[in-house]
Amino acid sequence: xxxxxxxxxxxxxxxxxxxxxxxxxxxxxxxxxxxxxxxxxxxxxxxxxxxxxxxxxxxxxxxxxxxxxxxxxxxxxxxxxxxxxxxxxxxxxxxxxxxxxxxxxxxxxxxxxxxxxxxxxxxxxxxxxxxxxxxxxxxxxxxxxxxxxxxxxxxxxxxxxxxxxxxxxxxxxxxxxxxxxxxxxxxxxxxxxxxxxxxxxxxxxxxxxxxxxxxxxxxxxxxxxxxxxxxxxxx
Numbered sequence: 001x002x003x004x005x006x007x008x009x010x011x012x013x014x015x016x017x018x019x020x021x022x023x024x025x026x027x028x029x030x031x032x033x034x035x036x037x038x039x040x041x042x043x044x045x046x047x048x049x050x051x052x053x054x055x056x057x058x059x060x061x062x063x064x065x066x067x068x069x070x071x072x073x074x075x076x077x078x079x080x081x082x083x084x085x086x087x088x089x090x091x092x093x094x095x096x097x098x099x100x101x102x103x104x105x106x107x108x109x110x111x112x113x114x115x116x117x118x119x120x121x122x123x124x125x126x127x128x129x130x131x132x133x134x135x136x137x138x139x140x141x142x143x144x145x146x147x148x149x150x151x152x153x154x155x156x157x158x159x160x161x162x163x164x165x166x167x168x169x170x171x172x173x174x175x176x177x178x179x180x181x182x183x184x185x186x187x188x189x190x191x192x193x194x195x196x197x198x199x200x201x202x203x204x205x206x207x208x209x210x211x212x213x214x215x216x217x218x219x220x221x222x223x224x225x226x227x228x229x230x231x232x233x234x235x
Contacts, residue, residue: 032079034072037065038108046116050216052205060111063200067103067179074100102179106159106194113193115222125223129171129192129230136171146173148214151197162193162226166233190233192226
C-alpha cells in the first residue's frame, strides 16, 4: 500500500509585487504557497535489496520532512520580513530558502526516479530517450559508467543528474552541490534522473562504499518516468 503523509497548506500573502519583490516571493502578487511532504507510490521496503526499507523510511520521513518544515518556516519568516520592509532579513533568508527548498525539489524528483523491480524498476530506457542516450553517450552502459564515476568522485554531499538541455535538445550528466537544484546550473536544464549522493541516502546499508550504492541503485531506476519527462518537454 502506498504511504501517505498528511500536511496542511498555507498561503502566505506578500504586500507588494513586481520587480521589487524578493527572490523567494511568488511569481504573482497573490502570495506563496507552502509545500507538503509528497507521498511515496511504494512501500519503504519495496526497493530492497538495492535500498533498505530503513534507509527509505528515514530518508523520506526524517530528512525530506525536515526540508519541508524548514522551507515553510523560512517562507513564514520571509512574509514577516517583507511586511516590515526588512531588506537585511529578506536577504539573510535566501540561503535557508535555497537549501531547504532545493532539498524538497530534489527529493520529490528522487522518489519518482525509483521503482520496485516487480513493477519494472531497472528496465533500461527505450523509445526517444533511449535513442538520445545512445547518440549523446554512445550507449546506455557508457551513461551508467559516467554517472557512477561522477557520483563516486563527488567530494562532499550533492547530486548527480541526467539532464535534458531543452534548448540544445541534448542529454548530459551534471552535478550539483548540497541541495542545489539542477536549475542552478542553467535555466534550460531539466532533471530526468537524480541520484542523491548524500551519506544519508546510503550509509546505513553501504557504509562508506558509495560506489556499491551507485552500482545497485540502477536496479530500481524508473526509466519510464524519465522517458515521459523527456518526451513531454520536447513535445
